[in-house]
Amino acid sequence: MKFYKKHGIIYISSTFNNTISTLTDIYGNTIVWYSSGILGYKGPKKSTSLAAQLISEKLTVSILKKNIKVVDVYIKGLGLGKEITLRIINNSGILIRSITDITPIPHNGCRKKKRRRV
Template sequence: MKTYKYGIIYINSTFNNTISTLTDLFGNTLGWYSSGVVGFKGPKKSTSLASQTISEKISLLAINKNIKIVDIYIKGVSIGKDLILRIINNCGIFIRSITDVTSLPHNGCRKKKIRRV
């Protein structure tokens, strides 16, 4: 079993689900959790309690892999962004950097053509 010192946590949180992935520095996946895997079904998957449970599980996975220092990449809009970061920090993992990689539309969609009657 390999042991790592550094890791990357990707958090993808949408209005319907939250997915968290732990990778090494080369991008190889070490483990992942989502709201459905943890046991939440239906509308409960998008709650802050589901995000809290996922962040606890991913922190324990990082501790089991001997990862002490992580970079965090957050994508999406959700309620529990700051809650996730606080829980990961409280589990004893040092957060080296936090990056928000949420995509933003730079020009938006094309407008409808003018209706001619």
């Protein structure tokens, strides 16, 4: 059970409108999550890099309080917050074991419309 206590998984969902970071244990149970709306940002300020920076700082403080030493990071989305969040987590002294990009990519797209007959 020592492995369970010192290992965590971070999910970063970074869209053009918001950044959400979730810390889970190895079984997927949520321990802590933060978004820019929780920190008091409203409207277009939620999508800024400053909001993502504050989210990652809060998350690293929570990780250190929970005594988690090693994390796996899963990143999803195309927004500004993913790079900044990774940089701050790495500089805080937490060991990042793996970084995985789980952004969904369409491999063939939607079906095209039928050709119009006149």
